[in-house]
């Protein structure tokens with residue numbers, strides 16, 4: 001049991017990761033340290049291959065750290081919801097059955113969570129789609145269902161690995177607004193991986209910039225817009241300033257060089 005006033009959700013302490021590969025060891029992450037506060041929305045922004053996914057997978061306990069350690073406060077790994085780059089819904093199950101999957105995995109009773117699942121689906125505009133199969137839905141709808149699945153067990157911590165990267169720009173905007181609204185209501189601690197500067201600025205309390213090789217934190221930027229936020233903040237001068245600053249940081253660290 002954790003004291004309610006515990007201000008921290010995740011401590012990432014000098015964490016590094018080296019993979020063994022056929023051409024020798026690859027250091028994906030150098031040494032990364034970050035304290036994530038409870039209820040905070042943090043984006044991890046960086047070029048492809050800088051180790052963002054690796055970091056997220058280590059926080060989720062899906063991957064070991066090579067050096068350093070990660071401490072999850074609260075319910076630990078039991079309090080965690082994960083949304084992947086691709087929705088990874090099971091095609092032979094209905095949307096409702098997909099959303100209830102985590103309950104089955106932990107040996108719970110899906111029936112008891114049916115109402116919650118339907119309410120979540122309704123929040124994300126999927127009322128009436130619960131008995132469809134994933135292949136009957138658009139990409140945006142599937143990713144919404146994947147978010148519902150991550151939320152079904154009321155996690156303390158939401159880990160999202162570029163969940164909107166494969167969507168068209170309009171759907172992506174829409175989902176950004178929905179996620180922002182949901183986050184504003186629930187204040188779930190969220191770690192969100194993205195390549196997109198505007199997405200990071202729009203959603204985050206803090207944007208953590210990671211450079212590659214090996215991945216390390218080169219900047220932590222506070223985003224000071226009030227909540228709830230609408231897409232119109234993108235027209236504000238401050239939004240432009242944040243974006244330009246992040247772009248400069250990425251450029252300085254070689255994120256845009258030709259590979």
Ligand SMILES: Nc1ncnc2c1ncn2[C@@H]1O[C@H](COP(=O)(O)OP(=O)(O)OP(=O)(O)O)[C@@H](O)[C@H]1O
Nearest residue numbers: 019020021026028047048049050051052053054055
């Ligand atoms: N299982 C693995 N074995 C060997 N190398 C790996 C493995 N997983 C990742 N890597 C390497 O580690 C580095 C970081 O990969 P990672 O997927 O964490 O980056 P990323 O920033 O999430 O990239 P992207 O944004 O393209 O998803 C890359 O150089 C990658 O090739």
